[in-house]
Amino acid sequence: MTETTFEEALEALESKVEALSAGHLSLADALRTYEEGVALLRVCGERLEEAELRVTRLSGD
């Protein structure tokens, strides 16, 4: 699956927050980081909303 998973998105999002919190980004970098964070937020929200436990039963022997 090439689609970003929830956990990847969440971890990426939290690292964006960390980068912004460190506070040594240029204005352009800070804005770009923020925009990327917002995009990741959207991914996280979508993943949470669409989440439904998938159950696959393997055949026994």
Place this chain on the structure above:
Amino acid sequence: METLEPLGVAQDALTVSELVGILRSAVTRHPALADVLVRGEVGNVSRPPSGVAYFTLKDAAAQVPCILFRTAAAAVRFELRDGVEVVARGDVDVFPARGLVQLVVRELSPIGHGAFWLSFEQVRDRLAAEGLFDAGRKRPLPRFPRRIGLVTSEAGAAMHDVLAVLGRRYPLAEVLVSPCLVQGDDAPASIAAAFGRIAGRVDVAILARGGGSLEDLWAFNDERVARAVVAFPAPVICAVGHETDVTIADFAADVRAPTPSAAAGIVAPDIGELRDRVANARAALDLRIHESMESWREAIASLAGRLRPEVLAERIEAARGRLDAAGASLEREGRRRVADARTRLAATTARLEAVSPLATIARGFAVVTREDGALVASVSAAGPGDEITVHVSDGALDAVVEERRRKEA
């Protein structure tokens, strides 16, 4: 009527204590009565608050009173109740106060489990010696398992419990159910095969079985199950039976859960926690960008402050002040110089006046000039008939020379 003859002399008789003492001595010294294994049915269970347990062991024709002292009673791993078939290990003793022969029980197992426990301990000790249960082998659980393996019986409540909890707590996952037998002689091989089917396909696996009797759970004490758990490439959570049931699979697993539902709670975070984390990240992101913008804004404001027109105006004003001062001083200097010049002019004029012929004239002298304006300072300058002008203080007299008289030397 005959009186009863004494059986012997009174002093030959044993006291009760002596008799019981002999009995006790005979019982405790008898090799067959020490560390004895007895099987039978439990009856007359009595558990006073002291923690000691009393019961009888009986079969169809006989019974023997038994006592479990407190520590031994606490170690009993099943419910001691009337009707249970058990094997007891202990020592026979006589309690003098009641003249009672009792089995002092040290270990008690439900029937048939004596062999089980022996096997349990042997397998456990052997695998422990191999290092299979070492703390260093325990693998950490993934934070966000994407695929969760579930090794259990498709017919059992355990599967339903695990899926229900996961569906509620962490619906982000995919569960691969790998069915197996969970009791009986074929169960260990079936469990190992079920692990084999999901090896490499999941981030974590749960080995689950609902509660049951010790015999029901026995497959989970099989060495093959323990080895399958240890060899599995991803961490394994073992959740077999109830909280009090401990199997060898529990020792082998990376994490032991008290029940299958608990395993489902351990294997994944709660989606609510994840929602909170997303919300926190959202708030932090907004706060940080706001702070960042604010700090840039402050930096700009600080720069703008240093570019204020007032500052420029102040400097212009200062320059103007200096200019004004210079102008004023220039003017003062100019005035002073003009005044000086006037003073000098007046003095010069006075000196000039002092030497001016006009001043002499004013004293009654006259100045004589010819027609051509030349001064007549000598009798040679004019002759008779020449017109001359005599200048006096308030005007002039035109005259004609009548005669020249030269002063005799």
